[in-house]
Amino acid sequence: MEKYTELLSKIGSNNKVRREKVKKVLVLIDLKRFYIGDTCIHVSRFKKTREYYPNAIIDANTVNSKHHSLITPFLQNNPYVGRYDNLAWTNIDFSSYDVIICGCIPEQEFLDFLYDNLAHKILDGSMTSAIFSAAGSIGFEEEQLYGKPVLPVHTEYNAYELSAELNADMLSNELFISQTEETWAADWLKGKGLEEGEELYVFLDSASIKDKLLRIDVYFDVLSAFLTEKNVKILLFDEAKIGKKEFYEAWLGQELSKKLIFVEGLSIREAFCLLGNSSIKFIFGPSTGLLHCASGIYTVMSRGRKNMEVPLMISYNGIVENRFVEHLWWNGSLVDGIALTKDASPSGKIISVKELDINKKVITEGVLSCPEFTSGILINYIRGKFMERVGRKYNAVV
DSSP states (O other), rough: OOOGHHHHHHHHHHHHHGGGGEEEEEEEESSOOOOHHHHHHHHHHHHHHHHSSSTEEEEEOOHHHHHHHHHHHTTTTTOOOOEEEEEEGGGGGGGGGGGEEEESSHHHHHHHHHHIHHHHHHHHHHOOOOOEOTTSTTTTTOOOHHHOOOOBBBBHHHHHOHHHHHHHHHHHHOOOOOOOHHHHHHHHHHHOOOOOOOOEEEEEOSSSSGSSSOOOHHHHHHHHHHSSSTEEEEEEETTOOOOHHHHHHHHOOOHHHHHEEESOOOOOOHHHHHHTTEOOOOOOOOSOOOHHHHHHHHHTTTOOOOOOOOEEEEEEOOOOTTOOHHHHHHTTTTSSEEEEEEOOOOEEEEGGGGSSTTOOBBBBBSSSGGGOOOHHHHHHHHHHHHHHOOOOOOOOOO
């Protein structure tokens, strides 16, 4: 790092900027990987950037064209971001920005770019942009995931506290669906047989890691319990068109399968629109990105809509790879994250992950794995939540 010493020293001097005077901010988003949940969380943090730089236009750029196309649906209609480009760094006028925030993995690549292409401008004072690492900000806390920062960390930004209301919105995520998109979703569901007065439940059945899922017999027991309710249909996603319809029919039989609506081959943006439909009363699944997105959709939709009923959203969670960190993901969410803990009863006890210590980053004791959930304990928990919210009564499953 010795060859960068003079450059980093000059950058450090330029970083002493008053946030109220900042007019243009550029955020580089190049994480070398794409996950739906992570992207939803990272994009939602633009709210804090907008608040911290109250007089600035905030632009973003992703070099990887595939990732750019995947991230674009999350930024559509976002009021906190101006331009979102897919430009090579050599085609960006970095000196036109007052502040540059590097959300890259690894940061070393961007530091090398600065050294090879812009060091002379920075050192002679013709480029005075403040340049910060995104490390330490919400969503970029873990060095294990995002690497060790090589650029200066923006300590003042990281320490900046939003109001309680704005912080709650940010932590529950924000995704913005237009009225036109809401109308499209309603028409699409009507075309798939959803009738007026019917409630729609969403069951999510996939995750990035197999151990995040229930046993398949438990999953279908829970699904069947809610399929038998009157005036209920269940929405399932088969975005890759792998033939889930036939698989579900084999498990459930044709009669129950008539109450299923399959989403096949639609885009991620269209999936967001469907998740925001007013007929949806319940969303259930593992620790998965679409639940983070659902939280973001209803965070925004419930603002300014009096008496809007936010769906019951439940994410089941368990020990994965000998660790448990789900309380960090779901603590601020509208989703009711749950876990199964050891208890005197044979099936254990369900707790909300929001009850766990947010300051304890990794939990390894007391929490069981997802395959240890039973259908009875899950069905009773979900029905209990419905009874709390709308007074709907059920008989307990023994």
